Amino acid sequence: MPKQVKExxxxxxxxxxxxxxxINQSIRDDVSRxxxxxxxxxxxxxLYKMLVVIPFGVLFALTALxxxxxxxxxxxxxxxxxxMGPKFIGFSNYSQMFSDPTFWNSIGKTAYQVIVTVSGQxxxxxxxxxxxxxxxxxxxxxxxxxxxxxxxxxxxxxLLWRMLFNPSGGAINYFLSLVGIHGPNWLGxxxxxxxxxxxxxxxxxxxxxxxILLAGILSIPTEIFEAARVDGASxxxxxxxxxxPLLRPMIFLSLLFRLMDAMKRFDSIYxxxxxxxxxxTETLDLHIYFATFENLQVGYSAAMGCVLLVLIFGxxxxxxRKMENE
Amino acid sequence: MPPSIIFKPSLENFRMVLGRGSFVHGxxxxxxxxxxxxxxxxxxxxxxxxxxxxxxxxxxxxxxRWIVLARMAPPVTFAIPLYLAFSHLxxxxxxxxxxxxxxxxxxPFVTWLMRGFFKSLPPEMEExxxxxxxxxxxxxxxxxxxxxxxxxxxxxxxxxxxxWNEFFYALIISGRNTRPVSVDIQTFIxxxxxxxxxxxxxxxxxxAPVLLFTVFAQKGLLRGLTSGSVx
Numbered sequence: 001m002p003k004q005v006k007e008x009x010x011x012x013x014x015x016x017x018x019x020x021x022x023i024n025q026s027i028r029d030d031v032s033r034x035x036x037x038x039x040x041x042x043x044x045x046x047l048y049k050m051l052v053v054i055p056f057g058v059l060f061a062l063t064a065l066x067x068x069x070x071x072x073x074x075x076x077x078x079x080x081x082x083x084m085g086p087k088f089i090g091f092s093n094y095s096q097m098f099s100d101p102t103f104w105n106s107i108g109k110t111a112y113q114v115i116v117t118v119s120g121q122x123x124x125x126x127x128x129x130x131x132x133x134x135x136x137x138x139x140x141x142x143x144x145x146x147x148x149x150x151x152x153x154x155x156x157x158x159l160l161w162r163m164l165f166n167p168s169g170g171a172i173n174y175f176l177s178l179v180g181i182h183g184p185n186w187l188g189x190x191x192x193x194x195x196x197x198x199x200x201x202x203x204x205x206x207x208x209x210x211x212i213l214l215a216g217i218l219s220i221p222t223e224i225f226e227a228a229r230v231d232g233a234s235x236x237x238x239x240x241x242x243x244x245p246l247l248r249p250m251i252f253l254s255l256l257f258r259l260m261d262a263m264k265r266f267d268s269i270y271x272x273x274x275x276x277x278x279x280x281t282e283t284l285d286l287h288i289y290f291a292t293f294e295n296l297q298v299g300y301s302a303a304m305g306c307v308l309l310v311l312i313f314g315x316x317x318x319x320x321r322k323m324e325n326e
Numbered sequence: 327m328p329p330s331i332i333f334k335p336s337l338e339n340f341r342m343v344l345g346r347g348s349f350v351h352g353x354x355x356x357x358x359x360x361x362x363x364x365x366x367x368x369x370x371x372x373x374x375x376x377x378x379x380x381x382x383x384x385x386x387x388x389x390x391r392w393i394v395l396a397r398m399a400p401p402v403t404f405a406i407p408l409y410l411a412f413s414h415l416x417x418x419x420x421x422x423x424x425x426x427x428x429x430x431x432x433x434p435f436v437t438w439l440m441r442g443f444f445k446s447l448p449p450e451m452e453e454x455x456x457x458x459x460x461x462x463x464x465x466x467x468x469x470x471x472x473x474x475x476x477x478x479x480x481x482x483x484x485x486x487x488x489x490w491n492e493f494f495y496a497l498i499i500s501g502r503n504t505r506p507v508s509v510d511i512q513t514f515i516x517x518x519x520x521x522x523x524x525x526x527x528x529x530x531x532x533x534a535p536v537l538l539f540t541v542f543a544q545k546g547l548l549r550g551l552t553s554g555s556v557x
Contacts, residue, residue: 017360033439040422047463048462048463048466050463051373051377051463051466052373052374052376052377054370055369055370055371055373055374055437056374056377056389058370058374058433059370059433059437060392061435062426062429062430062433063392063396063399063404063430063434064392065395065407066403066404066406066407066408067399067403067404069406069407069410069411070403070404070406070407073406073407073410105528113495132335132375144541146530147540148537150539151487151491151536151537151540152491152533152536152537153491153493153508153533153536154491154493154531155491155508155509155512156491156508156511156529156532156533157513159512159515159525159529160526160529161521162339163520163522163525163526169522260397260398262403263400264350264400266401266494268491268493270493270497271512285400285401285402288400288402289402289494292402292405292406292409295500297408298406301402301406302403302406302407305400305402305403306403308400308402308403309398309399309400309403312398312399312400316394316398320394
């Protein structure tokens, strides 16, 4: 458009000034017309940009600022009961942490809890997904019922299982007594507390793995299975050579989220044992909670929080890399 | 006392739970916080999700990564600075601070879920609206958002459930006046002993709305729970 106008202007230069004036006028008209429109347009554009930028800013500020603040806090010796307030000590919190046996204990408990829980859930989730991927009467209902446990309030899940594990009158020991076994004091014994905690999460979060893997299995074209069956492949061959390789992305996906959530699991452990007896179920997340809100060692806790974040990040990034390569 | 198969059903426990002022108060608190969190998350999450769904720029990719990263962070890394800030501002035990804290988990979730719903719309839809003379804002509010109504409903339900189930932040940020039911329910367990009957009745009352809504929101469940890593 402007190019055309320019041509007109150059072409008309030799002709009468009246004509030039006319064109000038029409350009001016054009500019003012487009000017108003442009202002209106840019106004809406500005509003539009605000609509887009502000939520982003809010989202970023809400998540990035606390994380940054936690890191900064971790560089301070900060005891909430101390009237002197925080004191900058660099990375001393980190070196103190690495020589603290209770920190290493909580790392060990976290590793134990996470590895046993997640590997159990992957195997169980796969079995449930295979089962629910078959066609039988009522499978639709089962598929939708199956996802319900994972939406239940985690605290209530913890309380429910605390009740079931109760040595006097709890359902688990009652059923054990029916077959002549004298059940242990599950949550009160350092040897059985962690298995009980793990069992609870197996019940609670296995459906998550199951649902993801089920979605994966159902998205595999049935012709593939039919062709394999026609070629005479056995059920176990089909599973190992077809289902499993095709499910790899879904397996990594559920593994990623299970690892992330298991490493920061708090609610149900807190209400079931509160880290006890002794510190036999005190995972890192609980350890940090007690260090912050009972011992009031804010700087030290923030440092441990950063370590936990780095651990989760490290584990996740390995899986994310694998997922991206697939 | 072993549990027995033959028992007399009674509503006595429910009567006892509902007769407790703190439980009812906690229930109302949970409702206020959950609805407050969800409405704010929807206001910001819908427009952020929309802009992420546009093909232009690398923003979408980085934002997706950031949302996954934020999901990795243990709640305690958000809770420590927020607790320090709110206690410094004398804002502990305050609905507003609880809602801000809850938004750290609900907002990224709603944003990512909405991005998916907007992405599923054909791009011609917005173009057609623009050609017919809508401004971008009009196109967004009159055409696009109404087209993803069911997605907005899914986000609303999920956001509410997430906030309703939240425990850790509530334990730290809430106080006597704003304590939600997830924290209050623990008071049924005391050193003097636990009233299991009342506890289960209370638990059922807490879980009931979640179960009800889960059935309605199944559609977006997977996409929501794995936000950030699935396209």
